[in-house]
Amino acid sequence: MTAIDLNADLGEGFGRWHLTDDEQLLSVVTSANVACGFHAGDPATMRRVCDRAAERGVTIGAQVSYRDLAGFGRRAMDVPPAELTAEVAYQIGALEVFARAAGARVAYVKPHGALYNRAVHDEEQAAAVVEGVRLAGVTLPVLGLPGSRLLELAARAGLPTVTEAFADRAYTEQGTLVPRGQEGAVVTDPDAVVARSLDLARSGTVVTRSGVSIGMRARSLCLHGDTPGAVELARRVRRQLEESGVRVEAFV
Template identity: 85%
Template sequence: MTSIDLNADLGEGFGRWRLTDDERLLSVVTSANVACGYHAGDAATMRRVCELAAERGVTIGAQVSYRDLAGFGRRAMDVPPAELTAEVAYQIGALEVFARAAGARVAYVKPHGALYNRVVHDEEQARAVIDGVLLADDTLPVLGLPGSRLLELAAKAGLTDVSEAFADRAYTDEGTLVPRGHEGAVLTDPEAVVERSVTLARSGTVTAHSGARVGVHARSLCLHGDTPGAVELARRVRERLERAGVRVESFA
């Protein structure tokens, strides 16, 4: 039977402000990319999400980012490699404290936002991220875009590389994501998102922004938790996948 992991970005709040409905999304997804305080999240939020994830048997992942709270980690930044390595390890270590306190552990790492897009092609920044993962825990899988420099370097370093696809993002003909600032970069039709999810899981292909069919072989499917109606959409995706004979389970 075909299987796929459902991951979502969670814990993306700060203080009294909350962006994602963590509790309800954790009843749907199988992996939680928890913000580690650099693009969003704080100590109390990280602890709460780890506790909720552990209660529900959801795998906990560290979503590492450039240090950019004001820009939600989506602004391009030039961070020296040694500094980025230390900051990646720091974020993983912070989340690990709360994961272990909840009776779980950090089970993988995924970059966020501008860092995620940067390490698709930038070998220096990708290597700095991998070095940070190795510094924190050399057994952690790395989640990223298929064909990215990040996953290539992860595999070379002996880490498990896990490819993911996006249910609600437009793709280029090269299999990369259309930048968010471009028109049509984010899919807003719920039915289109659901249909794409099933197609990705069953055939490993996606219709690019140009209309071309592109191969996107992924072990995990990302559902964004900060879009309107995110919880209901996530439920519809999971229900349709299971109805199509796809087993939904964590890759870790």
């Protein structure tokens, strides 16, 4: 039986501002990418999400980012490698405090936004992320795009790697994500998102923005929590996967 993990970006709030419906999404997903305070999130939010995730048996992951609260971590930034390494380790360590307090642990690392996309091609930035994971003192799996420099360098460093796909994002024929600033970068039709989820899980394929089907083998499927109707869409995706014979479970 085919198995796939469902992950979502959670804890994306700050103070009185809340973006994601963490409570409801934690009833659907199997892994939670928790914002660690650099693009979103604050200590109280991180603690709350870790507590709820642990209660529901959802795996906790550190979603590390450039230091960019104003831009939600989606703006291009040039951060010196040594500084980025320290910041990645800092974010993992901060989340680990709350995960352990909840009786769980940080089980993997996933970059967010601009850092995620930069680490697909930029060897220097990808290497800094990998070194940050190692500096945190644990051998954590790294979640990322198939074929990315990030996963290649993580594997070289002895870190487990996990491939990820996005049902609600458009792909290029090279297997990379269409930048959010371009038309059609986000797939908004719920039926299309569900159909793409099934294709990714069962056949390891996705249709690009140009209409070409390409291979996209992924162990985890990301469900974005910051889009309208995200919770109901996530429920529908999980239900359809399970009804089609796909086992939905965390990768760790």
